[in-house]
Amino acid sequence: MRKILFIAAGVLFISGSYAQNIDRSHAPKPGPAPVIKLKDPVVYTLKNGIKVLVVENHKTPMISASYYIYTGPVKEGDKAGAMGLMGRMLNEGTQHMSKAQFDLAAEQDGTSISLNSSGGSVAALDRYFDKGLGLMADALRYPALAQSSFDKLKTQELNGLKISEKSINTIASNVTSALAYGKQSPLGEFETSASVNNIALADVKDYYQKYITPSNGYLTIIGDIKPEQAHKLAEKYFGDWTGAKITVSQIAPVENPATTEIDLVDVPSAVQSVINVTNVISLPLDNPDYFSALIANQILGGGSDAYLFKDIREKHGFTYGAYSSVSGGVHQTRFNANAAVRNAVTDSSVMLFMQNIKKSGMVKSTRICSETPKRLSTATLRSVQKHRPNCRFCQKYYDLSPA
Amino acid sequence: MLLRSKGSLLIAGALLLSMASSAQEVKFTEYDLDNGLHVILHQDHTAPVVAVSVMYHVGSKNETPGLTGFAHFFEHLLFEGSENIKRGEFMKIVSAGGGQNNANTTQDRTFYYEVFPSNQLKLGLWLESERMMHPVINQIGVNTQREVVKEEKRMRVDNRPYGHLMEDVFKNLFTKHPYHWQTIGSMDDINRAKLSEFQDFFKKFYTPGNAVLSISGDLNIDSTKALISSYFGPIANGPKVVQPSIKEDPITHQIIDTAYDANIQVPALLTAYRTPAENSKDAVALQMISSILSGGASSRLYKELVDDKKTALEVASFNYALEDYGAYLVLAIPNGATPLDSLLQAFDTNIKELQTNLISEKDYQKILNQAEMDLSTRAIPV
Numbered sequence: 209m210r211k212i213l214f215i216a217a218g219v220l221f222i223s224g225s226y227a228q229n230i231d232r233s234h235a236p237k238p239g240p241a242p243v244i245k246l247k248d249p250v251v252y253t254l255k256n257g258i259k260v261l262v263v264e265n266h267k268t269p270m271i272s273a274s275y276y277i278y279t280g281p282v283k284e285g286d287k288a289g290a291m292g293l294m295g296r297m298l299n300e301g302t303q304h305m306s307k308a309q310f311d312l313a314a315e316q317d318g319t320s321i322s323l324n325s326s327g328g329s330v331a332a333l334d335r336y337f338d339k340g341l342g343l344m345a346d347a348l349r350y351p352a353l354a355q356s357s358f359d360k361l362k363t364q365e366l367n368g369l370k371i372s373e374k375s376i377n378t379i380a381s382n383v384t385s386a387l388a389y390g391k392q393s394p395l396g397e398f399e400t401s402a403s404v405n406n407i408a409l410a411d412v413k414d415y416y417q418k419y420i421t422p423s424n425g426y427l428t429i430i431g432d433i434k435p436e437q438a439h440k441l442a443e444k445y446f447g448d449w450t451g452a453k454i455t456v457s458q459i460a461p462v463e464n465p466a467t468t469e470i471d472l473v474d475v476p477s478a479v480q481s482v483i484n485v486t487n488v489i490s491l492p493l494d495n496p497d498y499f500s501a502l503i504a505n506q507i508l509g510g511g512s513d514a515y516l517f518k519d520i521r522e523k524h525g526f527t528y529g530a531y532s533s534v535s536g537g538v539h540q541t542r543f544n545a546n547a548a549v550r551n552a553v554t555d556s557s558v559m560l561f562m563q564n565i566k567k568s569g570m571v572k573s574t575r576i577c578s579e580t581p582k583r584l585s586t587a588t589l590r591s592v593q594k595h596r597p598n599c600r601f602c603q604k605y606y607d608l609s610p611a
Numbered sequence: 612m613l614l615r616s617k618g619s620l621l622i623a624g625a626l627l628l629s630m631a632s633s634a635q636e637v638k639f640t641e642y643d644l645d646n647g648l649h650v651i652l653h654q655d656h657t658a659p660v661v662a663v664s665v666m667y668h669v670g671s672k673n674e675t676p677g678l679t680g681f682a683h684f685f686e687h688l689l690f691e692g693s694e695n696i697k698r699g700e701f702m703k704i705v706s707a708g709g710g711q712n713n714a715n716t717t718q719d720r721t722f723y724y725e726v727f728p729s730n731q732l733k734l735g736l737w738l739e740s741e742r743m744m745h746p747v748i749n750q751i752g753v754n755t756q757r758e759v760v761k762e763e764k765r766m767r768v769d770n771r772p773y774g775h776l777m778e779d780v781f782k783n784l785f786t787k788h789p790y791h792w793q794t795i796g797s798m799d800d801i802n803r804a805k806l807s808e809f810q811d812f813f814k815k816f817y818t819p820g821n822a823v824l825s826i827s828g829d830l831n832i833d834s835t836k837a838l839i840s841s842y843f844g845p846i847a848n849g850p851k852v853v854q855p856s857i858k859e860d861p862i863t864h865q866i867i868d869t870a871y872d873a874n875i876q877v878p879a880l881l882t883a884y885r886t887p888a889e890n891s892k893d894a895v896a897l898q899m900i901s902s903i904l905s906g907g908a909s910s911r912l913y914k915e916l917v918d919d920k921k922t923a924l925e926v927a928s929f930n931y932a933l934e935d936y937g938a939y940l941v942l943a944i945p946n947g948a949t950p951l952d953s954l955l956q957a958f959d960t961n962i963k964e965l966q967t968n969l970i971s972e973k974d975y976q977k978i979l980n981q982a983e984m985d986l987s988t989r990a991i992p993v
Contacts, residue, residue, distance in 0.1 A: 229841070230841045230842065232695050232737070232741070233695050234695070235704055235708075235734055235737060236733035236734055236736075236737050237733075238708065238728075238730045238731050238733075238734065239730035239731075239732075239733075240730060241728070241730055242659030242728055242729050242730050242829065243659065244658075244659055267657060267990065268986075268987040268988075268990045269987060270984065270987040270988065299908075307908070307918060308909065308914060308918065311907065311908040311909035311914070312909040314909075315906075315907040315908070315909045315910075315977065315981070316909070316973070316976070316977045316980065317980050318977070318980030318981040318982075318983060318984035318985075319984070320907075320984070331984070331988065332984070333980065333983060333984055333987065336980075360918075360921050363921070363946060363947060364924055364946060367877060367924050367946055367947055368924060370876040370877050371772060371875065371876065371877050371924075371944070372772070373876050374772070374873075374874050374875065374876065375771075375772055375874065376770060477873040477874055478770055479765045479769045479770050480762070480765045480766060480769075480770050511702075511706055512702040512706070513702045513703045513705075513706040513707075518699070521759055521762075522699065522755060522759075523755075524758075525754070525755045525756075525757070525758025525759050525762075526758070526762070527759070527762050528759060528762040528763040528765075528766050528767075548762070548765070548766045548770070549762065550761070550762060550765060
């Protein structure tokens, strides 16, 4: 009897994972929405003002950390490229170790460290994290800033500029920002061989003093570590650091051209044209239109189901991809729609961009409602809850209850 | 590739998995359906998402000369719809379901995937089984995607600085084997491809027995198995796919070639060796050699050429490992007026050193640490 029960149970079990009849003619309905659980980071503030954020993730035996300094856009003027060079100089050894010693100390452990003009990052296996964080702190606090390294990097920078000189993407990106914001704005200036030639080691040292500091600093530690332990390490390596106070500079807002302007750059070697359709926008996160703008952009050019992709690629076959982007911030940002198209259809593609932008401006709200998912992404949802808890537009179209 | 991608091509493959597997184990369930479809399931509840993917054992090495680029072109056509999915609906269904998707093609295989919230597992299975069972490929799709693929080639290859480098290397390393040509193919061949040929290609290569379905994420193994039988079980298998078996003759003398590129101002020097297949032990050794030669600023070539002698702007070496053969590449971009000969000499001296002397115990520990770190980093996403 017992044996028979076992066999019956076995049969049941097998049939449990057997094929069921399904209806193929329609997309299957989703199951109940899963719950997204995101824990808030543990936050500490050091005496020098550095905010330490810790997120535990014990999936693999590694820990990563990043130090980020919010400097805001920095105007470099006729020395464009100086901030970037300063950031690269932080990877050139410290007052305690030559570059070769520093690189080997990290890489021997499989640790990766990189520094730039707004901080740096480190990733290491658990057993080497203490040492790795110490190395990153040493590079930030006591960089060698030697003349020989500066000469090497400056030559590399000048040669690197030559490599991208004929890249239509680089040209388009530089020219578009300069036209939109003006070359006088830190948002519109770009690096050239002339501006790099103007940079001296003293400029790098000056930028280092001003911008690599505990002021406006955020140390984020993520991985296989307890918050108390992370806090202790942050104190150990950053606790007694002092430096200049950062004041984020104001940037005068710029106006868009009164009528649509077309600017052309001839690149004879190119087999495609890069098209950017852009304008400058002021869209701080608390602007009542912030989320409407993100959603309108999603419909216009947010992906392969959006107007631009469906029309310029899927209907006309003019491009590999056409997209648009919009973002908000403290300073002015840009709306930008972009595609690379074969030369012969450049003008037709510009027409299609303009038509689709016009069309997206006339989208009725019912259409948004039926065509976009009813749930916002978790990140967006948290942002709405924090910045726009009473946003009527969002409440109308989205389920804003905590996921 | 069907859409632009934000990440870069990860050349360091699954080889490193075997090196540090003692420290970190990846659990999975693996079996075959009666129709030959190979299934791999991996459970991971870290985030409520699920990735559904199908890999077909077909790539540009299965193409015939005169129809290069065909396998990749075909990948684009499998987004055109099916008997139950109207043309243009595929992408809409994915994004309305809160998902993302893409596909890519190499010399050896074609890969399709969707990532969905985990309550949409069925939707992913339906989309992939529709694609395998009865896709609709028609003339309008062929005409449109032909132009899209040509734009992809212009953007990713023809207009990109050094974009033709791999093409120039592979046509010299391989003379008989289809690795001779690139996955993107030639403009002439892309123009030549016909609808009927695509339909034949589907019948020949897109069979369950020539595919691997792998699903990972927030799922239940038993109920997922049942769903897989429902969606994929009814698909009939086709004739067994015969993979090309083409032996190259040994390269007996050095080949020197110069290629020109209208997009660049600064030359690049590259040396290439034909190497063993990706699943050989040697391929793992070559991977380790890349760490020694150019993995990080303390590696031998980087330290010597970029930091000490300052003769190179950039130096890289890696094993481009494929199913039948590999290509080991060492390349550098000179800094300023550095003669290319001096870079070549440095490559040769360093390779000779590796051929003659063992690496130190310390170097060996460094490689192991780097491999463990690499695995830890890659094990975090679903």
